[in-house]
Amino acid sequence: MQAALTGHLVLATLHTNSATAAVPRLIEMGVEPYLLSAVLRGSLAQRLVRRLCPHCAAADERLASKRLLDKVGTSTLRKHGRGCDPCGGSGYVGRVAVGELAMQDSRVTEALTKTGSLDAGTIDALGAKGFVPLRQDALQRAAKGEIGIDDIMALLNGND
16 A cells, blocks of 8 residues: 555455455455545456357357346357367367456445445446446357356356
8 A cells, every 4th residue: 555655556466256346355454445545546357267169159059047047137148169170179269358347436435435335326437437347248258259158157156
């Protein structure tokens, strides 16, 4: 905190489930809330997810359960990698980062400091700054065919 107060750019890692959980975590670690509003500019949460092979990704004919569809919000996101020579038969090539970036301001930091969570107005303020929740980023990547439904479910089950 001292380095950040003197104008230095400080990058740090924390173990949290979301970008907005950084403020309560820092307070738990003993950082004074008034310091956070002075120095915290943003927080990023990310998860690495397997990237579907672009050569063999195809529509997934498996029927998704109603519970699954309710959880992800759509039935059009079913793709899987069948396996081919370029991916070594796995259906996946590399990984892609799914993430959320919360740009902090005094309103957001104050809300997180007081309650540990965000009210609807503060979430709207984050949205106006381009905040895309981890879940939404994962769904957007699935809609593009980058990741599969199984990986979305693993990601969401880890966060919920």
